[in-house]
């Protein structure tokens with residue numbers, strides 16, 4: 190076999206085509222017919238050859254390259270797939286009171302007096318996946334990823350016995366089905382025993398084992414692990430399949446899915462506490478880990494009306510079991526400096542196992558918290574972990590306090606840059622005043638810039654960012670896009686190589702085009718999280734417009750500032766943070782430099798919003814009688830409209846309920862279109 194360097198381009202292209210076909214045939218034989226036609230060694234050799242030729246001729250990498258598919262070479266990674274309907278998360282309740290509040294909020298939103306019926310399901314501690322079926326046949330399976338886009342793990346999911354390859358009976362032309370992949374406690378223990386015997390790394394808990402097993406680039410490894418699936422939710426569906434969630438679960442069973450047998454229909458929310466207690470008592474004896482119970486409003490029509498707030502449904506909640514606790518020694522208190530300069534105290538602990546996870550650090554939040562709990566270095570402390578939440582220090586065991594202990598004194602200078610650390614009156618957080626000159630702030634900003642909800646650059650995680658900053662390769666965000674120019678230098682670094690350096694360059698190039706909302710979020714401006722970044726992107730539409738309006742909004746009382754403050758969800762405090770950011774010329778210079786390097790895509794109005802209300806600015810005033818104000822707002826937003834609190838020349842529509850006052854008058858004066866509640870319903874199509 191000729192070395193890749195000796196191949197002509199035409200030869201290389203021909204060989205890549207042949208290898209793609211051969212590897213695909215071997216994959217099919219292996220996964221679909223369960224009858225491998227070639228030995229593992231021969232298969233690996235094909236993949237290696239393919240990877241070597243691709244490395245020599247990167248421009249010849251085929252769209253159907255085996256390296257890009259699941260089961261591909263380790264450096265290939267998984268293909269990304271967009272979920273038709275996003276995969277969201279759940280709000281948490283930690284007790285009966287939280288749950289009662291959740292029910293009350295939902296009822297208030299709907300304007301209902303009567304109790305709601307729920308379906309209760311154990312909350313499985315695994316990883317959520319989405320399965321797409323077309324005409325009843327499984328065509329794709331993906332991980333949750335960032336909720337909008339996951340990884341294509343179809344080949345791996347096909348190896349799981351409880352994932353039906355074909356649905357029984359009739360099914361919609363296209364449907365996304367969601368569920369949790371998990372490993373039983375017994376299978377987890379057996380796997381770790383086998384790993385240990387083979388000198389391989391051990392998994393910390395069944396959830397990590399399930400995730401690690403599913404995200405194998407070689408599906409044959411997944412096939413060797415015992416994974417299971419419980420189906421529990423619907424994504425997109427081309428046809429309505431049920432009127433209630435309970436009915437939907439029955440359809441899932443009929444199609445051939447496993448539905449958790451402990452799931453119950455609760456006629457009213459009053460039944461939840463008893464159910465919660467029952468599952469809590471059964472928890473230790475279950476074959477798999479659960480960390481709470483999910484309660485879902487049963488009526489799918491009500492679910493639709495309730496919709497979402499941020500990334501969480503208003504129609505479901507996870508009622509978690511009480512946190513697991515442990516005690517350990519607090520060895521030191523370290524001060525971390527965040528991207529906005531906030532000083533956060535972090536307890537350095539003697540390692541201790543809390544509910545299956547080894548904990549070495551815990552947040553102490555801020556100086557008041559330390560003072561309130563009188564936490565001191567050398568204390569024995571009670572720790573707790575609730576679900577995924579960062580461990581917290583609950584209290585100090587005073588009987589074990591050393592006699593010579595002294596109260597902790599919070600620093601008033603930044604431990605990194607030495608600048609004064611100030612605490613504005615009324616705030617709990619002390620902040621470093623070093624701004625862009627503080628190395629810690631600069632570093633954290635960059636880490637944030639490449640994080641998952643921001644630029645999400647594969648291969649450029651926080652460790653690598655810190656490594657590159659230390660090496661002088663990165664200073665500010667714009668330097669990231671110069672990283673590909675240093676590919677050779679990076680390849681030569683310890684732990685790197687040509688392939689990983691090239692993959693990083695590719696990953697960076699792939700992110701030169703970015704959505705406006707992600708871009709805004711990436712800047713790491715205080716109080717501009719994902720949700721606010723989306724609001725801003727939708728409101729201003731394009732980078733240029735946003736930038737210009739923000740510059741104009743620096744002036745207090747300007748039209749631009751008033752417009753910014755009146756975006757629902759933004760308000761004056763957040764407007765001030767933005768103004769502060771834009772008042773700094775160096776920030777604008779960075780923005781403009783990034784804009785030259787990138788293609789920042791205009792915000793798109795959500796797909797559903799093509800109707801008459803898309804892009805319109807609406808004000809509700811007075812009392813609506815057929816829906817509550819929050820429901821009306823949520824509905825308007827779902828239809829692509831912007832809801833504002835005050836009437837101005839720019840308002841397109843004022844919906845006037847009963848007993849409307851000054852806003853209706855102002856609308857009439859300004860000649861803004863006015864609609865009655867009935868007219869509004871007609872416009873919204875409900």
Ligand code: IVH
Pocket residue numbers: 277278279310311312313314315316317369421422483502505507
């Ligand atoms: S429903 C929009 N049902 O919990 C709501 N989730 O905290 C979609 N989970 O990402 C989720 N068991 O991984 C739902 N019976 C269940 C669940 C469940 C476990 C997980 C799932 C989800 C997470 C949210």
